[in-house]
Amino acid sequence: MQKRWNIRKYNDELRRKIYELSNILNIKPLTAALLINRGIDEEEKARTFLFPKIDDLHDPFLLKDADKATARILKAISRREKVLIWGDYDVDGTTGTVLLRKALKYLGLDVDFHIPHRIHDGYGIRRDRLEQIKKDGYTLVISTDTGSTALEAGQWANENGLDLIVTDHHKLDKDQERPFFALVNPNQHDCPYPNKHLAGVGVAFKIAQAVLSRANYAQKSKVISELLELTALGTIADIMELAGENRTIVALGLQNLSDTRQVGLRALMEIAGCLDEIDSYRVGFQIAPRINAAGRLADASEVIELFETESYEKALNLARGLDTKNRERQKLQETAVNEAIRMVEKEKQNNKVLVVASPDWHRGIVGLVAARLVERFYRPSVAISISEGVAYGSARSPDWFDISEGLAACADVLTKWGGHSKAAGFTLPEKDICSLESIINAYALRRFAEELFVPTIEIEAAVKFSTIDFQLYVELRKMEPFGLGNPRPLFVTRSVHLADKPYVLKDKHLKLVLRDADGYKHWAIWWNGVEKLEEKGIDVCKLESSAIDVAYRLDTRDFGSQIKIQLLIEDIRIS
Incomplete structure (x- = not known):
């Protein structure tokens, strides 16, 4: 599929501001331009952005009910009550569970936990489980990342003397009393908390921050630093906006992660091959998938065990187990994605929202299938696993489509649903899948213009290869963490030629040496470049003989004797 390139242009007034900021901060004009593109147009804003500190975090008591929740938790600590943390099986939920257990353990209270099994238990808080928890003598349950819609379970707990504190970040489908x-939850309509984009673990962190503060814990700063590592992990994995407070959380957490003393995290980083360098990309694509693999295919409780063990040998064994599960997940995903693509290409190419379903797909990987369809077809996508007449779906969407609102339009056929703007999950009867497809496509046709369905890449600057050097790379690293709200900068260099024959890696990736019009060269890698060339109808011979425009991001690669800049190709077109 051909992509539309939006290349940012800079007028004279903007250029003046760029050079002014460049001189004040002693940075390259290109780096100054990138900051201004993100609204960082003054020295004070730039220093806050580039050098985040713990004091930039908001007061946790701005969260509605934070004061009430904190008082109840401190009461449980003082009375030595039986307390249980109810988490979720993804990275956000497991890190939130570990975080709350760690915080309360520092305050002298050992608490138990429950992580539902994705297949056997499903998502969210269940009344029957609460009934057993009450029988087992628990008096307080604290949830993290389990949604805010367990009204029946909450009502039962309220009527039977089991206090339930729900910490969550998902959008609320209705403005109604929660029992x-x-x-x-910062997304309650009357919650004054300024950051509406906290991850589930982010909300758990704020509660831990509040409890440690009210308890006057002597080593609060040390504990907060440790908890930020877990918060950064879950925030990146849940693809939350990395601006404002979230940027501070993730930036500080990543700084601590590089020298973490948490043996489980360190072991996982070793197995994932990122002990030497950790950033948002490596967390998102090397660490998070291994954690998620447990909850997708088996029991996420082993993630809690990994993060809480004090034995490095045991941690390495657990991390290897997650690595094995992740490889199994990759195989299941590849098969399902190929089937889903064939379904779309056969009969759904003209649909605005892609809905695919199969009884053969593992329920734990349908979200990944939907994400790959978004990447391939640039359409909101829904992938469904069918079992015994019930459809278990997961939905993903491009930035411009709020998938939770799309599902809200289908509420009449859904049994249960929840999520946020880019990712959501639901269940419905198998017989209603066609109705879901019809309703959500009609919704998209009514609400969105045709041009939005054309894939677009936002390019921040057209540059020459001579501009690309280590000083620029180092300055860009200071703009980390990259993600939603602070995208990794994308550049274009025009009229580039191949300086050598392309090298094919694993039959699908392309390794290239590129030379621009001034004779400057850079190594480049294009992941899945073989397939992407075929989609464009360009063969390798034409690539070798043509001048091309290349859109890319910057990375580095160790060539043994030295480290060199490497371009990560996003797209190409014939000049």
């Missing part, structure tokens, strides 16, 4: 002891 929980406390609901801490």
